[in-house]
Amino acid sequence: MNWTRRAVFWAALAALGLGVMVYTQNPTAEGAAEDATTEAQEEATVTAAPQGPVARITEEELAEGFVPLIGEWENGGFHKHGWNHYGPGWFTLDHETGILASHGGMGLMWYSAEMLGDFVLRLEFNTSVPDSNSGIFLRVPEMVTSDEYIYHSFEIQIHATAPEAIHRTGAVYDAEAPSEDRAKAPGEWNDMEISFVGDRITVSLNGALVTDWVAEPRGKIRDFASRGYIGLQNHDWETSVYFRNIRVKKLD
Numbered sequence: 367m368n369w370t371r372r373a374v375f376w377a378a379l380a381a382l383g384l385g386v387m388v389y390t391q392n393p394t395a396e397g398a399a400e401d402a403t404t405e406a407q408e409e410a411t412v413t414a415a416p417q418g419p420v421a422r423i424t425e426e427e428l429a430e431g432f433v434p435l436i437g438e439w440e441n442g443g444f445h446k447h448g449w450n451h452y453g454p455g456w457f458t459l460d461h462e463t464g465i466l467a468s469h470g471g472m473g474l475m476w477y478s479a480e481m482l483g484d485f486v487l488r489l490e491f492n493t494s495v496p497d498s499n500s501g502i503f504l505r506v507p508e509m510v511t512s513d514e515y516i517y518h519s520f521e522i523q524i525h526a527t528a529p530e531a532i533h534r535t536g537a538v539y540d541a542e543a544p545s546e547d548r549a550k551a552p553g554e555w556n557d558m559e560i561s562f563v564g565d566r567i568t569v570s571l572n573g574a575l576v577t578d579w580v581a582e583p584r585g586k587i588r589d590f591a592s593r594g595y596i597g598l599q600n601h602d603w604e605t606s607v608y609f610r611n612i613r614v615k616k617l618d
Contacts, residue, residue, distance in 0.1 A: 415465045416492045416553055421611040422464075432488065435477050435596070435612040436464050448479030452510040455600040466609040468500060468600035474515070476506055476597035483593040484563045484617035491524060492608040493552045500524040500607035501539060504562050505594030517588045520581060521599070522560055522569055524549075524607055532585070536569050536576040540585030544569065544576035555610075563617060565590075 423434045436459070437445050444464035451457065455470025466475075482505070489502070501521040508515075521539040526549040528534040536544035536558075548571040550556050559570040569577035583589055598609060 415460055415463070415467050415608050416555070418555070420463050421490055421555075423611065423613045427488075427613060427615075430615060432486075432613045432615045435614060436466070436610075438464075448477055449475055450478040450510070451475045453513070453600075455603075457598065457600060464610050466598070466612075468598070468607050469603075471600040471602050473600045474503065474506075474510055474597045475600065476503070476510055476595045478509065478595060481593045481595055482562075482614065482616060485561070486615045486617065487560045487562075487596060487612075488614070489558055489612040490555045490610050491558060492555050492610075493524070493526070493549075494606040494608075495552050495604075497527040498524065498552065498605040498607050499601040501599040501601075502558075502560065503595075503597035503599065504560065504567070505591050506597050507591035507594045510595075510597070515597075517586055518590060519594060519597075520562075520567060520587060520590060522558075522567075522577075536571045538567055538569075538577060538579055538581070541581075541587060542567075542577055542579040542584075544571070546574065546576055548572045548574050548576055 423432060435448070437447055439445060443461045444459060445461070446457075446459050446466070451473060453471070453473030455468065455473040457475045458467050458469065459465070460467070487502070487504075491500070501523050503515070504520045504522065506515045506519040520541065523533055523537045523539040524535050525533060526535045526547070531537065531543035532540060534544060534547065535549040536547075550572065557572055561568045565581045567577065567579050567581050568575060581590060596614070601607075
């Protein structure tokens, strides 16, 4: 490199360094707005998880063949080994109560340890506000690496205030509406049982059968698999849904 080229090189490098320093000391309004938005999102993650006694699978359920999907260490404390997450947001687990809390979104935490075919799924959920939004995905056909799974797996909806019944709590989202509204108020735990046997989906909410449907491609669903993963949705920054005591019984 000759002296002229060296001079040009060092001048360019100095100008670049000055530009970086000026930008760092004087961020643009757009950058400042992005920082403020991120901080607001982080602060708005979720209200505190609901309190109450720890919920666990019963001896009767264990005898029936149900197994918990949120594990417990022998010396105490819950863990979520076997679960993976895809997309924005996340879930946290209270190791003392076994409560999962959704943050941000739209993402999916799925039980990647095992694919299921025919099964009965039981869980409890609680909402932070009336319009909390989430869902339980059934038979997600493959490891989740994109949003494509939403077109190939059914979602049992959690959204008590959705304008359309087909998008309301207990519905097979965008496919089959529940027969009645059975969701409890925010802060109260809901009991949900979902069965998927062959192509028939049933949903019971707080002791009442609200959906009984022979599945077919409908709404956003293009097709569905005979086996797949179970997943929990974290939907948005404004609302939260809490889950606990997730247990499943395999029927095949």
